[in-house]
Amino acid sequence: MLELRDLTFSVQENNKEKVIINHLNYKIENNKFTVITGPNGSGKSTLAKLIAGIEKATSGQILYDGQDITNMSITERAKLGIGYAFQQPVRFKGIKVIDLVRLAAGEKLSVSGVCEYLSEVGLCARDYINRDVDASLSGGELKRIEIASVLARKTPISVFDEPEAGIDLWSFQNLIKVFENMKLKQESSIVIISHQERILNIADEILLLVNGEIKSYGSKDKMLSEVLQDVEGCCFYSRNNN
C-alpha cells in the first residue's frame, strides 16, 4: 500500500512560493487500479514524480507498506518496488530495445523473454528488439516500449504518467487494451494519470485533482458521472470520444 500523508510540493516562482501539491492525503490500496485525473496544471504529473522520487516533497510523507520512503532516492524506490512510466519516453543513442527491457527486468532475459513483453504492448517483437531506443522510433512505438520497460520490472506498484499523451487516437485504441489486460490480471497496483474516458472506465478508484488538491475521490461508479459532468462541453472529455 502506498500512502501519501499531508504531501506538499512547492516551487519558487518570481520570488513567490507557488504550491503545486497542497497538503494531500490519500491511500493507494494493493492491487487496485487507480486513475488520477484533473485539468492541466492540477499537479498530476508532479504527484507521479513525487511518488517515483524524481521530485522531492517540500513537506509531508510518502509511505510504502508502512515504510517512510520520503527521503529515498529514485533508485532506492525503484528497487523497493515502484515502477514509473514517463509521459515523454526518453531516447538513447546506442541503447537497444532489448538492452532497455533487460535492464528493466534486472536480469539477462532471453530474447523470447524480451519478445513476450513487447508482444504484450502490441509490438511485433522481432522487428524491434535490435533497434535503438532513439528518434528513429515513432512516438507511439516509444510509448509502447516505455510501457514494456515498466511491465518487465514486475513491480508491486506502477505509475503511468499520461500514457495517451503524444500518440494518435488509433494507436491509443490498441494501447488501451494493454491496460485492460493489466486490470484483468489484478496482480499489482496500477496508478494511471489520464484524461481518457476509456481509461477512467476500467478504474477501481478515481481521484480528481484540482489545483494540487483532491477535489473528490471514490469508486469509478461514484466518480465517473461527477468527473464527466464537471467538464461538460469540454472536447477532451466528450462522452462520444470512443
Add this chain to the structure above:
Amino acid sequence: MNEIEKTLLEQVANLHEVPSGAYNIRANGTSAGRNTTANIDIITKKDKQGIDIIIKPNTKNESVHIPVIISQSGLEEAVYNDFYVGENSDVVIVAGCGIHNAGDKLSKHDGIHTFHIGKNAKVKYVEKHYGSGDGNGQRIMNPETIVEIEDGGYLEMETVQIKGIDSTKRCTRACLSDNAKIVITEKIMTHGSQFAETSFNVDMNGKNSSANVISRSVAKDNSKQIFLSKINGNNSCSGHSECDAIIMDNAVISAIPEIKANHLDAALIHEAAIGKIAGEQLIKLMTLGLTEQEAEEQIINGFLK
C-alpha cells in the same frame, strides 16, 4: 609471449591465439610472428621500419592481422605499413596497437599506414588502440592513415581508442576516384589528463564518390579532445560528417568540421553536437533500479558501442 603481451593482443585484435590467414605480429620493435597466404604476401621494408602487404587481385574473404604491441617502457618507434589491395578483392584488415608501460620512460608508437585500394576492391579496416600499466611513463600513439581509392573501390574504416592512451594525434587523409566510397567510424574515450586530436581530410575527386565520417566520443575528468574534419567535394559527390560528443567533469572538447564544395553537384552535410549526459536519461535508468553511476556507465557503453 608473456601474459601482458597476450592481454594487449586480445585487446587490440581480439586475438586469443595465432590468427588464421595472413598476419604479422610486431612486439617491442621486432617481428614476433608472420604468416602469408597464396594471395596475401607480407614483405619487410628495407629502407625503413615496416612492411608491405600485397593482396592479389580478386582475393575474396581473406583477412590480414597486423597488431603491434609494446611492453618495454621507453621504446619509441615509427613504423610504415603499405597496403596494396588488388582489384575486385574483398578483405578484412585488422591493425591496432597496445602499449603496456609500467616504467617511467615514454613509450611511443607512430604507425603510418598507406592504403592503395584497387578498382572495385572492398576493404574493411579495423584499428584499435589500447594502453595499460601504472608507470609514470606516458603512452603515446600518433597514427597516420593515407588512403587512395580507385574507381568503384570501398573502404570501411573503424577506429577505436577506449582506454589508456595518454596522447594521440590521429591524421587520416583520403582521395576518392569515380564511384569510390569511404565510411569512417571513430570511437574515442579519454580520461585523466589525456589528449586526443583526430583530423580527417577527404578529397572526393571522382564522379559519384561519397564519404561519411562519423565520430562518437566521451571526454572524462580533465581530458581534452579536438575533432577536425574537412571534406572537399571536387566533383558530383556526396559527403557527410558527424561528430557527437559527451562531455563530463572538467573535460574540454572542440569540434571543427569543415565542408567545401568545389563543384555544383557536390552535396555536403556536417553535424556536430557536444553535450553532457541528458539528466532524463539518467533518471529513466534510475527508475529501472540502476544507481546513478551504473546508469552513466550504461549510457556511455551504449553510446560507444
